[in-house]
Amino acid sequence: MSTAPTITSTEQDAHELSILARPPQVLNNRGPLWVTDAVCSIVEGKTPLWWYAAITLSGGLAAMGGACILYMIVTGVGVWGSNSPCFWAWDITNFIFWVSMAHAGSLISALLFLTRQKWSLSISRAAEAMTVFAIICAGVYPAIHIGRVWFVWFLFPVPNSYGMWPNFSSPLLWDVFAVTSYLTVSSLFWFAGMIPDLAILRDRATTKVRKFAYGIASLGWLGTARQWRHYEMMYVLLAGLTSVLVVTVTTIVASDCATSVVPGWHATIFPFYFMVGAVYSGSAAVLTLLLPLRLIYPQLRELITPSQLDKVCKLLLMMGSCVAYVYVFELFNAWYSANPFERGAFWERFTGSSAWYAITCLSINLTVPQLFWFKAVRRCLPLVFILAILCNVGMWFERFMIVTSTLTHDFLPSSWKDFHPTIVDILTATGTLGIFFTLFLLFIRFVPIMSMNELKAALPGTQPLHSTEESH
Amino acid sequence: MSNHLPIAGSKDEPLHAIGARFKTPEALLGAVERLRSEGISAYECFTPYPIHGLAEAMKLPKSILSFLVLGGGASAILIALSMELIPSTLIYPLVVDGKPLNLSALPQYIAIVVALTLMIGAITAVFGMILLGGMPRWNNPLFAWDLFAKEASRGFFLAIEARDKKFSAAGLTDLLHDLGAGDVTAIHLEAPESPQGT
Numbered sequence: 213m214s215t216a217p218t219i220t221s222t223e224q225d226a227h228e229l230s231i232l233a234r235p236p237q238v239l240n241n242r243g244p245l246w247v248t249d250a251v252c253s254i255v256e257g258k259t260p261l262w263w264y265a266a267i268t269l270s271g272g273l274a275a276m277g278g279a280c281i282l283y284m285i286v287t288g289v290g291v292w293g294s295n296s297p298c299f300w301a302w303d304i305t306n307f308i309f310w311v312s313m314a315h316a317g318s319l320i321s322a323l324l325f326l327t328r329q330k331w332s333l334s335i336s337r338a339a340e341a342m343t344v345f346a347i348i349c350a351g352v353y354p355a356i357h358i359g360r361v362w363f364v365w366f367l368f369p370v371p372n373s374y375g376m377w378p379n380f381s382s383p384l385l386w387d388v389f390a391v392t393s394y395l396t397v398s399s400l401f402w403f404a405g406m407i408p409d410l411a412i413l414r415d416r417a418t419t420k421v422r423k424f425a426y427g428i429a430s431l432g433w434l435g436t437a438r439q440w441r442h443y444e445m446m447y448v449l450l451a452g453l454t455s456v457l458v459v460t461v462t463t464i465v466a467s468d469c470a471t472s473v474v475p476g477w478h479a480t481i482f483p484f485y486f487m488v489g490a491v492y493s494g495s496a497a498v499l500t501l502l503l504p505l506r507l508i509y510p511q512l513r514e515l516i517t518p519s520q521l522d523k524v525c526k527l528l529l530m531m532g533s534c535v536a537y538v539y540v541f542e543l544f545n546a547w548y549s550a551n552p553f554e555r556g557a558f559w560e561r562f563t564g565s566s567a568w569y570a571i572t573c574l575s576i577n578l579t580v581p582q583l584f585w586f587k588a589v590r591r592c593l594p595l596v597f598i599l600a601i602l603c604n605v606g607m608w609f610e611r612f613m614i615v616t617s618t619l620t621h622d623f624l625p626s627s628w629k630d631f632h633p634t635i636v637d638i639l640t641a642t643g644t645l646g647i648f649f650t651l652f653l654l655f656i657r658f659v660p661i662m663s664m665n666e667l668k669a670a671l672p673g674t675q676p677l678h679s680t681e682e683s684h
Numbered sequence: 685m686s687n688h689l690p691i692a693g694s695k696d697e698p699l700h701a702i703g704a705r706f707k708t709p710e711a712l713l714g715a716v717e718r719l720r721s722e723g724i725s726a727y728e729c730f731t732p733y734p735i736h737g738l739a740e741a742m743k744l745p746k747s748i749l750s751f752l753v754l755g756g757g758a759s760a761i762l763i764a765l766s767m768e769l770i771p772s773t774l775i776y777p778l779v780v781d782g783k784p785l786n787l788s789a790l791p792q793y794i795a796i797v798v799a800l801t802l803m804i805g806a807i808t809a810v811f812g813m814i815l816l817g818g819m820p821r822w823n824n825p826l827f828a829w830d831l832f833a834k835e836a837s838r839g840f841f842l843a844i845e846a847r848d849k850k851f852s853a854a855g856l857t858d859l860l861h862d863l864g865a866g867d868v869t870a871i872h873l874e875a876p877e878s879p880q881g882t
Contacts, residue, residue, distance in 0.1 A: 377771035379778050386795040393803035400810045412837040432821040439817035440734040445747035446813035457802045669733040676709045
C-alpha cells in the first residue's frame with residue numbers, strides 16, 4: 213500500500229516530462245546511419261522521370277524569360293508596360309518580391325540556428341538554397357531595368373576614364389551593395405554548411421565522375437576534430453553576420469521607396485513593413501517547396517515532421533499578423549498625417565482604377581494566414597500547401613500595389629496614368645519562376661537537401677554520455 | 685613491427701600512421717584521453733559530425749577564426765568609408781539637392797559600410813575556416829585506407845601518425861585493442877606511381 217503513491221507520482225512525473233519534452237527531430241527513433249542513407253539516396257538514386265519532366269518545363273520557362281530579356285535589351289525598355297509616370301513597375305515589383313522571399317530562408321537558417329531552435333535543422337538547407345536562388349532571380353531585374361545594360365558597370369565604383377563616380381547618397385546604389393553582399397554571403401553560408409555533407413557523398417560515390425566532382429566540391433574535408441572546431445566557429449559567425457545582413461538588406465530595399473518623397477512611400481514604417489512581409493512570403497515559399505518534396509520522397513516524411521511544419525505555419529501566422537498590423541497602421545498614418553496627398557494616395561489605392569490590386573492583396577493577406585490559428589488547418593498539409601501559395605500570390609500583389617499604385621498617382625493629377633503590363637512583362641516574370649525552379653530542381657538532384665551533420669549531431673544518443681544534456 | 689596488422693597502402697613504402705575505428709563517440713573520447721596520458725600528440729580524430737567535448741579532450745585551442753573575422757570586418761569598414769568618402773568629397777563631389785557630402789552626412793554612407801563589412805566578414809569566415817582546416821587538400825595518405833575512404837561517415841576514426849616521438853606500432857596496436865578499437869590498420873604511403881585518392 214505504501215508504494216502506491218510513489219508509483220503514481222512517478223507516472224505523473226513521466227507524463228509531465230513527456231508533455232515538456234521536445235518533439236523528436238527525426239521520427240521513429242531513426243539513427244544517424246539512417247539519416248545519411250535517407251538524405252543521400254535522393255542524390256544517389258536513379259533520376260526519376262518526374263524530375264526530367266519538371267526540369268524540361270522550368271528550363272523552358274527560364275529560356276523563354278531569357279529570350280524576353282534579350283528582346284528587351286536589343287529593343288529597349290519600351291517593350292515593357294512601364295511608362296511615365298510609372299517608371300518602376302513589374303521590374304521593381306518582381307525584384308522586391310524575390311529578394312523578400314529570400315529573407316525567410318536566411319532567417320530560418322541563421323536566426324533559428326543562433327537561438328538553438330533545433331526544429332529548423334531539417335529545413336534550413338532547403339531554405340538557404342531558396343534564398344540563393346531567389347536572390348539570383350531578384351538580381352536579374354536591377355541589372356536589366358536600367359535600360360542600357362552595357363552600362364551596368366556604372367553602378368560600381370570603378371575608376372574610369374570619364375572620371376565619373378556613382379552617387380553614394382542614393383539608396384539605389386546602396387541596393388547594389390546590399391544585393392551583392394546578400395548574394396555573396398548567403399551563397400557562402402549555403403556552400404560552407406554543405407562541405408561536410410558533400411564529403412559524405414564523395415566517400416559514398418560509386419562512379420569516378422561523382423567521386424571527382426564531389427571530391428573537388430568538398431575541398432578535401434575529412435571531419436577532423438580541428439576542422440570541426442573551426443567549422444563550428446565559422447557557422448556561428450556566419451549565422452550572426454547573415455542575421456544582421458537580412459535586416460540590413462530589407463531596410464536598404466525599403467529605403468528605395470521610403471527615402472523618396474512620393475506619397476504612399478515616404479514612411480518610416482517601410483523597413484519593418486518589408487521585413488515582416490519578407491519573412492511571411494518566405495515562410496510560405498518554404499512550405500510550398502517542402503510539401504511536394506515530402507510527398508515525392510517518403511523518407512523525408514520522417515525528417516520533415518508534421519511538428520516542424522506546424523512551427524513554420526505558426527511563423528507564417530505571426531508574420532501574417534504583423535503584415536496585417538502594418539496595413540492598418542499605414543492607413544492610420546495616412547489619415548493621421550492630415551496630408552492631402554498622403555490621404556489621396558491611399559484613397560486612390562482602394563477606390564481608383566487599379567483598386568483590385570489592393571483588394572486582392574488585402575483580402576488574401578488579412579484572412580489566409582489567420583486560418584493558421586486552427587490546428588486542424590496546420591495539420592492538413594494539402595490545405596497548407598494551397599494556403600501557402602495563396603499567401604505568395606497575396607504578397608506579390610502587395611509589392612505590385614506598393615510600387616505601381618503609388619507611382620501612377622503622384623502629386624500631379626494631369627500626369628496620372630494607369631499601368632498595364634505587356635506580354636514581355638508577363639513572360640519575363642514567368643521566366644524568373646522558371647529560373648528559380650530550374651535551380652531548385654538541380655539542387656534537389658545534386659546536393660544533399662538537408663544538413664546531415666547538424667541533424668546527426670542533434671539526434672538523441674549521438675553525443676558522448678556526459679554531454680547529452682543540452683549544454684547550450 | 686606492424687606485420688601482424690592489416691596493411692593499407694604500399695607495403696614497401698614508409699609507415700604513415702596507425703588507424704583505428706571506434707564504435708561510439710565515448711570510446712573515441714576514452715582513447716584520446718588515454719593517448720594524451722601516454723604523451724602521444726601526433727594523432728587526429730575523424731568524426732562524421734561534431735562531437736561535444738572532443739576538442740576539449742584533445743586540448744585543442746579555441747579557434748582563432750573569430751579574431752580573423754573581426755580583423756576582416758574592421759578593415760572592411762575602413763575600405764568602405766574610403767571608397768565612399770574619397771570620390772564623394774575629393775575626386776567627384778556629386779551635389780544633389782544641396783545635400784552635404786562630408787562626414788556630417790555620415791548616415792548616408794552607413795548602409796554601404798554595413799553591407800561591405802558583413803560581406804568581407806563572411807568571406808573571411810569561410811576562407812579562414814577552409815585554410816585553418818588545412819583545405820583545400822584533395823589527396824591524403826589516409827585515403828589509402830579503403831575502410832576510412834569509404835566509411836568515414838559511418839564511424840569514429842583515429843589515426844596516430846608515425847612521426848610521433850613515442851610512436852611504436854606494436855605498443856600502440858595493443859593499446860588501441862585494449863581501448864576497444866576495431867579495424868586497427870597500418871597505413872603505409874602509396875607507391876608514387878599509383879594514383880592518390882582511389
